[in-house]
Each structure stands twice: as structure tokens, then as C-alpha cells.
Amino acid sequence: MGTSGFIYPHWGGGVFYPEGLPQRRWLEYYAERFDTVELNVTFYRLPTEGAFQSWYKRTPKNFAFALKGSRFITHIKRLKDCQEPLELYFERARLLKEKLSVVLWQLPPRYKKDTQRLKTFIESLRPYTTCRHAFEFRDASWMAEEVYELLGEADMALCEADWPGMPQFAPGESITTGFVYLRHHGPGGEWGLYSGRYSKAFLREEAERIKALLKQGRSVYIYFNNDAEGWAVRNALELREILK
Incomplete structure (x- = not known):
């Protein structure tokens, strides 16, 4: 359990990170309180080898990284002809060694279901199965039995996210493999998406x-x-406390 990213300037100054704690030490502070983090930076650009090596060295032995797949692959190439960018991506990602736990492939909104392209892309991931893979679809057309079957056969997960406009799953419907990947983008609030505090009732139900x-x-x-306003870390800590 953790948050999507750990470097947000508005988490400093006592919101989550203590007043005066330099940003270069934020990951260590975070990793003392959570056992995993989802890194969004790998969606926007491919970090340097030094960045991956630093993340590895600065986190505990059993820490787990979830990486978002490159938007070049998901949003520009749209899963087509991805062998070369996949090789480059995993050449860097493998520097996390055993701490690379899962890669999340988030598809763009309004990208309609293309089962054959998904199947071909899944096949292209076969050399990279030392980590797990999950897919977050942002168009409702992907919520179909043939998609669930494809993911299940490949031992890959369907990410369940509370994204606006996406259908909510019935209990068990989203489970395609032996692991479950959940993303909570926020109930909304004055800051819009990625904001708001999940209620205690919601967190108890989730627990x-x-x-x-x-x-x-x-x-x-x-x-x-x-x-926004640090609710991600607060809700994660609240949920962890409920689960004790």
C-alpha cells in the first residue's frame, strides 16, 4: 500500500514531510512509512540509469516499485510496434532488480477496444515477465469478457480505478489473476480530480x-x-491503520 508518486512540493512543510527535510531525503522518509510506491515519472519520460540505481539503493530490502509504462508506448504508439521502446524501457527498469514489482500500462481515454492489438502487445511482453503487469483502461469498451480472458491467460491484472465515466465492477469481476491492482484517484473536491478525502466508511469497506x-x-x-492537500498519504495511513 502506498501512493502514486512521492515528490509533491505541497507535501512538504509538515503536510507529510517534516519542516526542513530536504527533498533529496524524501524517498527515505516515505519508505520508512510505506512498503511500495507507484512512480508516475516513468510515464512522462525515461529516467536516467543513475535515477533507477539511486531509488534501489535508498529503499529497504523488501520495498516494491510499481512503474507506469511509457506514454510513448501507450498513448503515441498505442501498443503497436513496440519492441524497440520496450527494450529501452526495461533496460533501465531492470536496474531496480528484485524491487521492480509491477508495471502499469495506462491506456488513454477514448481509445476504443482493440482486442487483437492488445493480444499482440501482451505477446511482446513475454521477455519481461520477471515483473508483473497490469492494465488500466480509460474507455468503457475495454470492459469486455474477451479482454478479461486475454489478461487472465497471460497472468496479468485488470487495474481497477475510480476514474470518472468508467463502470464500477461487481465484486470479483475485475480479478483476472493472482494479484489485484487498485488505484484511487480521489473522490473529488474543490481541486477537482486527484483531490478530496475518502471517508472512513469507504476505507473500512475497502479494508x-x-x-x-x-x-x-x-x-x-x-x-x-x-x-491534493496530502490526502493520498493520509488516506493510505488511515487504511493501513484500519487493516491492523
Whole structure:
């Protein structure tokens, strides 16, 4: 359990990071309180080798990184002819070694279902199965049985996210493999998307669901993305406390 990203300037000054703590030490502080982080930076650009090596060295032995797949692959190439960019991406990502836990492939809104292209892309991921893979679709056309079957056959997860306009899943409907990937973008608020505080009632309900999944022997990745006003870290800490 963790947050989507850890470097937000508005988390400093005591909101999450203590007053006076330099940003270069934020990851260590974060990793003392959470066992995983989802990195958004890998969606926008490919970090340097030194960045990956630094993340590895600055986190505890059992820390897990979830990386967002490159938008060049998902939004520009739209999963087509991706062998070369995949090789480059994983050449860097592998520097996280055993701490590279999962890669999230987030597709763009209004990108309609293309089952054959998804199948071809999944096949292109076969050399990169030392980590797990999850897909976040942002067009409702992808919510189809043939897509679930493709992901299940490949042992890949369907990311469940509370994205506006996307259908909510019935219990168990989104489970395609032995792990579950949950993203909470925020209930909304004065700052719009990625804002607002999830209620205690919501978090208690989520805790019961997570307990049930764990009891089934499934791994659960859950990331809060409501970074505005620091609610992501607060909600993650609240949920963790409920789960104790």
C-alpha cells in the first residue's frame, strides 16, 4: 500500500514531510512509512540509469516499485510496434532488480477496444515477465469478457480505478489473476480530480475487501492518487491503520 508518486512540493512543510527535510531525503522518509510506491515519472519520460540505481539503493530490502509504462508506448504508439521502446524501457527498469514489482500500462481515454492489438502487445511482453503487469483502461469498451480472458491467460491484472465515466465492477469481476491492482484517484473536491478525502466508511469497506482478497491468497497493490492537500498519504495511513 502506498501512493502514486512521492515528490509533491505541497507535501512538504509538515503536510507529510517534516519542516526542513530536504527533498533529496524524501524517498527515505516515505519508505520508512510505506512498503511500495507507484512512480508516475516513468510515464512522462525515461529516467536516467543513475535515477533507477539511486531509488534501489535508498529503499529497504523488501520495498516494491510499481512503474507506469511509457506514454510513448501507450498513448503515441498505442501498443503497436513496440519492441524497440520496450527494450529501452526495461533496460533501465531492470536496474531496480528484485524491487521492480509491477508495471502499469495506462491506456488513454477514448481509445476504443482493440482486442487483437492488445493480444499482440501482451505477446511482446513475454521477455519481461520477471515483473508483473497490469492494465488500466480509460474507455468503457475495454470492459469486455474477451479482454478479461486475454489478461487472465497471460497472468496479468485488470487495474481497477475510480476514474470518472468508467463502470464500477461487481465484486470479483475485475480479478483476472493472482494479484489485484487498485488505484484511487480521489473522490473529488474543490481541486477537482486527484483531490478530496475518502471517508472512513469507504476505507473500512475497502479494508474488508482487501482482507477477503488476501484470505483468497491474492496479492493486493493499492495506491492513492488524491495528492491534493496530502490526502493520498493520509488516506493510505488511515487504511493501513484500519487493516491492523
